[in-house]
Amino acid sequence: MIKASQIKKVLIMNQGEVMMRSRGKRVRRRRRRRSRGLGNWFLPVSALCFLLAVCIMGFKPDASAQGDSTSLAKTAYQPNSSTQTNPDSATDTLKVIEQGASTQTDPNFFPLQPEPSVGTQQDPSSTSPEASGSPKTTTPDKDSWNLLLVNPWNPLPTDYSLSLTELKNGLSVDSRCYPDLQAMMDACRADGLSPVICSAYRTQEYQEKLFQNKVDRLIAQGYSEADAPVEAGKSVAVPGTSEHQLGLAVDIVDINNQHLDETQESTAVQKWLMEHSWEYGFILRYPNDKSEITGIIYEPWHYRYVGHEDAEQIHSLGVCLEEYLEGVS
Structure with a gap:
């Protein structure tokens, strides 16, 4: 025969089990509602992030193109390391040219001079004849x-x-x-x-010979001995002149x-x-x-x-x- 205490115990256990089941159902309902709420926000947020990413990529310069431009700039201004150590130094450039000039045998070779920097004030007296538009005029040295x-x-x-x-x-x-x-x-x-x-x-002797030959030819052509030397001096210089x-x-x-x-x-x-x-x-x-x-x-x-x-x-x-x-x- 089942005792009342046992029945009570069973009822309490059943009641606890019912309560636990009821609590579990509530938890699962809350989770489902939370999941549905997140699901409703996920698509709009994802779309917004995607649009932002597209905009950022559209305005960002192409990395590969930027790299090529930098490389080209380096190539355009990179000097030959065997002839120049500092690409920004006009003095070094002049030194290289002067070193080359030291081995030149042509007496008409002159080293190039570096151009003055933009904005540099030049002395008007140092302006070249070509730049001034008129030939350079100096007093000639007659005794030279x-x-x-x-x-x-x-x-x-x-x-x-x-x-x-x-x-x-x-x-x-x-x-x-x-x-x-x-x-x-x-x-x-x-x-x-x-x-x-x-x-x-x-030599003086050779010039005398040339002049006399010219005089003789003119006399042979009919010039007098007085006129022949004068005429000869127009084409053959008188010896000593x-x-x-x-x-x-x-x-x-x-x-x-x-x-x-x-x-x-x-x-x-x-x-x-x-x-x-x-x-x-x-x-x-x-x-x-x-x-x-x-x-x-x-x-x-x-x-x-x-x-x-x-x-x-x-x-x-x-x-x-x-x-x-x-x-x-």
């Missing part, structure tokens, strides 16, 4: 060896002396003008031309026309020399329209060394040596 005037009215000084350098063809010139003469001939040949030096330094005796003058002809007459001016060699000889310190000594001043006929083959600076001025001013030394512009 390279400007010594020798013409029918100014004979060679009796104490004149010089050091000679022999050319490959056996002729000689003043050693001081030889490097520039060689540079000029090399440049002319480099342009495909064939210049020939047919006369250079002459020839620039060839200075060692600074050369007669240059085209290999295809070796005649000392006015046909020389139409040759390719003479056209080149008339345009470029001043760049090497030489001038066309007896121009076509200056015979009354020089005392010598037009000689489109006779070039005289006066030095780079003076040759540039004479060429720019369009004067002969006599005018230049007298300050005629």
Whole structure:
């Protein structure tokens, strides 16, 4: 027979079990409601995050393109490490050029100078003639060896002396003008031309021989013995007044026309020399329209060394040596 205490115990256990089951149901309902609430928010939040990500990616520069740009900039400004240590130093650049110049044999080679920085104030007196638009003009030194005037009215000084350098063809010139003469001939040949030096330094004896030969030919043509020397002096300098005796003058002809007459001016060699000889310190000594001043006929083959600076001025001013030394512009 079941006791009342046992029945009570069973009832209490059943009641507890019912309560636990009821509590479990409530917990599960709360969890379901919470899950449904999170589910309702998840999609809108996810969509918003996605939109933000798209916007950020749209405005962010492409990393690969940025990397290529940086690499290109480095390549464009990266110097050759074997010749320059500091790409931002103009002084280092000049040093490299000067080191190269020390091994140059060309006497006309000059190192480049670095350009002034933007905004740097320059002294107006240091402006180059090319920049100012006018040729540089300085007072010529008449006593300088390279400007010594020798013409029918100014004979060679009796104490004149010089050091000679022999050319490959056996002729000689003043050693001081030889490097520039060689540079000029090399440049002319480099342009495909064939210049020939047919006369250079002459001794007093040789000049006397040339002059007498000219006098004899004129007498044979009918000139009197008094007039022949005067006429001869127009084309062959009287001994002691020839620039060839200075060692600074050369007669240059085209290999295809070796005649000392006015046909020389139409040759390719003479056209080149008339345009470029001043760049090497030489001038066309007896121009076509200056015979009354020089005392010598037009000689489109006779070039005289006066030095780079003076040759540039004479060429720019369009004067002969006599005018230049007298300050005629």
